[in-house]
Amino acid sequence: MSGLLEIQHLSKNFDTTKVINDFSMTVDEGTICCLLGPNGAGKTTTIDLITGRVKPTSGTILFANEDITGRDEHEIARAGVGRKFQVPAVLRDMTVRQNLEVAYSRQTNPFWNLFKFHRAGLKQKFDEVADLAGLTRRLDVIAGNLSHGETQWLEIGMVLMQEPRLMLMDEPIAGMTEGEIEKTARIFRDLRKTTTLIVVEHDMGFVRQIADVVTVMHMGSLLAQGTLSEIEANARVREVYLGEQEAA
Known part of the structure:
Protein backbone atom coordinates (compact mmCIF):
# COMPACT_ATOMS: atom_id res chain seq x y z
CA MET A 1 0.00 0.00 0.00
CA SER A 2 1.45 3.34 -1.04
CA GLY A 3 1.39 6.39 1.21
CA LEU A 4 -0.45 9.61 0.58
CA LEU A 5 2.94 11.32 0.20
CA GLU A 6 6.01 9.49 -1.10
CA ILE A 7 9.40 11.19 -1.37
CA GLN A 8 11.93 9.17 -3.35
CA HIS A 9 15.67 9.92 -3.44
CA LEU A 10 15.16 13.67 -3.17
CA SER A 11 18.17 15.97 -3.45
CA LYS A 12 18.57 19.74 -3.50
CA ASN A 13 21.75 21.69 -4.16
CA PHE A 14 22.20 25.41 -3.67
CA ASP A 15 25.23 26.18 -5.85
CA THR A 16 27.82 23.69 -4.57
CA THR A 17 26.10 23.06 -1.22
CA LYS A 18 23.97 19.90 -0.95
CA VAL A 19 21.14 20.68 1.47
CA ILE A 20 18.99 17.61 0.82
CA ASN A 21 20.89 14.41 0.09
CA ASP A 22 19.04 11.35 -1.30
CA PHE A 23 16.17 11.79 1.17
CA SER A 24 13.21 9.39 1.08
CA MET A 25 10.14 9.03 3.29
CA THR A 26 6.52 7.91 3.14
CA VAL A 27 3.58 9.51 4.98
CA ASP A 28 0.40 7.45 5.30
CA GLU A 29 -3.00 9.08 5.05
CA GLY A 30 -4.71 9.93 8.34
CA THR A 31 -1.49 10.23 10.35
CA ILE A 32 0.55 12.96 11.99
CA CYS A 33 4.21 12.77 10.98
CA CYS A 34 6.60 14.92 13.01
CA LEU A 35 9.76 15.92 11.16
CA LEU A 36 12.69 16.35 13.54
CA GLY A 37 16.39 17.09 13.29
CA PRO A 38 19.10 19.52 14.41
CA ASN A 39 19.21 23.02 12.98
CA GLY A 40 20.37 22.81 9.39
CA ALA A 41 19.16 19.22 8.94
CA GLY A 42 17.02 20.25 5.96
CA LYS A 43 13.53 20.11 7.47
CA THR A 44 12.20 23.43 6.17
CA THR A 45 13.85 22.90 2.79
CA THR A 46 12.04 19.57 2.55
CA ILE A 47 8.74 21.36 3.21
CA ASP A 48 9.68 23.94 0.57
CA LEU A 49 10.32 21.15 -1.94
CA ILE A 50 7.02 19.41 -1.22
CA THR A 51 5.04 22.62 -1.69
CA GLY A 52 6.92 23.80 -4.78
CA ARG A 53 8.49 26.82 -3.12
CA VAL A 54 11.85 25.55 -4.37
CA LYS A 55 12.59 23.00 -7.09
CA PRO A 56 14.54 19.78 -6.44
CA THR A 57 17.85 18.99 -8.07
CA SER A 58 16.79 15.36 -8.43
CA GLY A 59 14.33 12.86 -7.03
CA THR A 60 10.56 12.38 -7.09
CA ILE A 61 7.65 13.60 -4.97
CA LEU A 62 4.37 11.70 -5.32
CA PHE A 63 1.14 12.98 -3.77
CA ALA A 64 -1.90 10.68 -3.95
CA ASN A 65 0.01 8.69 -6.61
CA GLU A 66 0.45 11.81 -8.73
CA ASP A 67 3.90 13.16 -9.58
CA ILE A 68 4.07 16.75 -8.30
CA THR A 69 7.86 17.07 -8.54
CA GLY A 70 8.90 20.60 -9.48
CA ARG A 71 5.38 21.91 -10.03
CA ASP A 72 4.51 25.50 -9.16
CA GLU A 73 3.17 26.30 -5.69
CA HIS A 74 -0.36 27.10 -6.86
CA GLU A 75 -0.61 23.81 -8.76
CA ILE A 76 0.46 21.81 -5.73
CA ALA A 77 -1.96 23.75 -3.50
CA ARG A 78 -4.81 22.98 -5.90
CA ALA A 79 -3.85 19.31 -5.80
CA GLY A 80 -4.62 19.34 -2.05
CA VAL A 81 -1.42 20.32 -0.23
CA GLY A 82 -1.76 23.18 2.28
CA ARG A 83 0.96 24.92 4.25
CA LYS A 84 1.07 26.93 7.45
CA PHE A 85 4.23 29.00 7.88
CA GLN A 86 5.94 29.67 11.21
CA VAL A 87 5.00 33.37 11.00
CA PRO A 164 -6.25 20.32 1.92
CA ARG A 165 -5.75 16.59 2.02
CA LEU A 166 -2.22 17.11 3.35
CA MET A 167 -1.23 19.98 5.64
CA LEU A 168 2.36 21.02 6.37
CA MET A 169 3.20 23.04 9.47
CA ASP A 170 6.54 24.62 10.34
CA GLU A 171 7.02 25.06 14.12
CA PRO A 172 3.33 25.81 14.78
CA ILE A 173 3.65 26.31 18.57
CA ALA A 174 6.60 28.72 18.58
CA GLY A 175 5.93 31.47 21.13
CA MET A 176 2.78 29.87 22.55
CA THR A 177 1.88 29.64 26.22
CA GLU A 178 1.51 26.23 27.86
CA GLY A 179 -2.28 26.49 27.65
CA GLU A 180 -2.14 27.43 23.98
CA ILE A 181 0.15 24.46 23.28
CA GLU A 182 -2.32 22.09 24.96
CA LYS A 183 -5.16 23.48 22.88
CA THR A 184 -3.10 23.23 19.69
CA ALA A 185 -2.40 19.56 20.43
CA ARG A 186 -6.16 18.96 20.73
CA ILE A 187 -6.75 20.79 17.44
CA PHE A 188 -4.16 18.63 15.69
CA ARG A 189 -5.63 15.41 17.05
CA ASP A 190 -9.03 16.49 15.73
CA LEU A 191 -7.50 17.48 12.39
CA ARG A 192 -6.09 14.00 11.94
CA LYS A 193 -9.65 12.68 11.43
CA THR A 194 -9.88 14.43 8.06
CA THR A 195 -6.38 15.70 7.17
CA THR A 196 -2.90 14.19 7.07
CA LEU A 197 -0.29 16.34 8.83
CA ILE A 198 3.46 16.84 8.58
CA VAL A 199 4.73 18.94 11.48
CA VAL A 200 8.23 20.40 11.83
CA GLU A 201 8.76 20.86 15.55
CA HIS A 202 11.50 21.04 18.20
CA ASP A 203 9.31 20.76 21.31
CA MET A 204 9.47 17.08 22.24
CA GLY A 205 6.66 17.44 24.75
CA PHE A 206 4.36 18.57 21.95
CA VAL A 207 5.65 15.85 19.63
CA ARG A 208 4.85 13.28 22.30
CA GLN A 209 1.23 14.49 22.39
CA ILE A 210 0.55 14.38 18.65
CA ALA A 211 2.96 12.14 16.70
CA ASP A 212 1.94 8.88 15.07
CA VAL A 213 5.24 8.68 13.21
CA VAL A 214 8.52 10.53 13.73
CA THR A 215 10.98 11.13 10.90
CA VAL A 216 14.46 12.29 11.89
CA MET A 217 16.73 14.10 9.42
CA HIS A 218 20.46 14.67 9.67
CA MET A 219 22.54 16.62 7.15
CA GLY A 220 19.79 16.43 4.56
CA SER A 221 19.33 12.66 4.78
CA LEU A 222 16.98 10.28 6.52
CA LEU A 223 18.42 9.21 9.86
CA ALA A 224 15.47 7.22 11.25
CA GLN A 225 11.71 6.82 11.00
CA GLY A 226 9.29 5.10 13.36
CA THR A 227 7.13 5.59 16.43
CA LEU A 228 8.35 7.98 19.09
CA SER A 229 9.34 5.10 21.36
CA GLU A 230 11.36 3.53 18.55
CA ILE A 231 13.08 6.84 17.83
CA GLU A 232 13.89 7.41 21.49
CA ALA A 233 15.46 3.93 21.66
CA ASN A 234 17.56 4.50 18.55
CA ALA A 235 21.20 4.89 19.59
CA ARG A 236 22.17 6.73 16.41
CA VAL A 237 19.38 9.28 16.93
CA ARG A 238 20.47 9.86 20.52
CA GLU A 239 24.03 10.37 19.34
CA VAL A 240 23.26 12.79 16.53
CA TYR A 241 20.06 14.54 17.59
CA LEU A 242 19.95 14.33 21.37
CA GLY A 243 23.67 14.80 21.83
CA GLU A 244 24.29 11.69 23.93
CA GLN A 245 27.56 10.65 22.30
CA GLU A 246 29.30 10.03 25.59
CA ALA A 247 26.34 8.15 27.08
CA ALA A 248 26.15 5.95 23.99
Missing part, protein backbone atom coordinates in the same frame (compact mmCIF):
# COMPACT_ATOMS: atom_id res chain seq x y z
CA PRO A 88 1.23 33.61 10.36
CA ALA A 89 0.18 35.36 7.15
CA VAL A 90 -3.21 36.67 8.24
CA LEU A 91 -4.93 39.86 7.07
CA ARG A 92 -4.50 41.85 10.26
CA ASP A 93 -6.90 44.67 9.39
CA MET A 94 -9.79 42.28 8.69
CA THR A 95 -11.94 40.30 11.10
CA VAL A 96 -11.48 36.61 11.80
CA ARG A 97 -14.63 35.95 9.77
CA GLN A 98 -13.35 37.90 6.78
CA ASN A 99 -9.99 36.13 6.90
CA LEU A 100 -11.70 32.74 6.75
CA GLU A 101 -14.03 33.87 3.98
CA VAL A 102 -11.22 35.20 1.81
CA ALA A 103 -9.16 32.04 2.41
CA TYR A 104 -11.93 29.79 1.10
CA SER A 105 -11.36 30.61 -2.53
CA ARG A 106 -8.15 30.27 -4.51
CA GLN A 107 -9.15 33.24 -6.67
CA THR A 108 -6.93 36.30 -6.30
CA ASN A 109 -9.76 38.86 -6.22
CA PRO A 110 -10.87 39.24 -2.56
CA PHE A 111 -14.22 40.80 -3.52
CA TRP A 112 -15.01 37.78 -5.71
CA ASN A 113 -14.00 35.58 -2.79
CA LEU A 114 -16.39 37.30 -0.39
CA PHE A 115 -19.25 37.02 -2.88
CA LYS A 116 -18.57 33.36 -3.63
CA PHE A 117 -18.48 32.49 0.04
CA HIS A 118 -22.21 33.06 0.39
CA ARG A 119 -23.11 30.33 -2.07
CA ALA A 120 -25.14 27.41 -0.69
CA GLY A 121 -23.21 24.88 1.37
CA LEU A 122 -20.21 27.02 2.21
CA LYS A 123 -21.57 28.19 5.56
CA GLN A 124 -21.35 24.63 6.88
CA LYS A 125 -17.66 24.49 5.98
CA PHE A 126 -17.08 27.86 7.63
CA ASP A 127 -18.82 26.77 10.84
CA GLU A 128 -16.85 23.51 10.98
CA VAL A 129 -13.50 25.26 10.55
CA ALA A 130 -14.27 28.06 13.02
CA ASP A 131 -15.29 25.47 15.61
CA LEU A 132 -12.24 23.29 15.01
CA ALA A 133 -9.90 26.29 15.31
CA GLY A 134 -11.65 27.39 18.51
CA LEU A 135 -12.57 30.78 17.04
CA THR A 136 -16.38 30.61 16.94
CA ARG A 137 -16.68 33.35 19.59
CA ARG A 138 -13.95 35.50 18.03
CA LEU A 139 -15.33 35.84 14.51
CA ASP A 140 -15.93 39.59 14.68
CA VAL A 141 -12.56 40.41 16.27
CA ILE A 142 -10.00 42.20 14.12
CA ALA A 143 -7.20 39.71 13.43
CA GLY A 144 -4.56 42.20 14.57
CA ASN A 145 -6.12 42.14 18.05
CA LEU A 146 -5.85 38.38 18.51
CA SER A 147 -3.39 36.75 20.89
CA HIS A 148 -0.39 34.97 19.40
CA GLY A 149 -2.02 31.58 19.82
CA GLU A 150 -5.30 32.74 18.31
CA THR A 151 -3.43 34.16 15.32
CA GLN A 152 -1.77 30.78 14.77
CA TRP A 153 -5.15 29.02 14.99
CA LEU A 154 -6.65 31.51 12.54
CA GLU A 155 -4.01 30.70 9.94
CA ILE A 156 -4.63 26.99 10.50
CA GLY A 157 -8.31 27.72 9.87
CA MET A 158 -7.46 29.70 6.73
CA VAL A 159 -5.51 26.76 5.32
CA LEU A 160 -8.35 24.38 6.24
CA MET A 161 -10.83 26.52 4.31
CA GLN A 162 -8.98 25.39 1.18
CA GLU A 163 -9.79 21.77 2.10
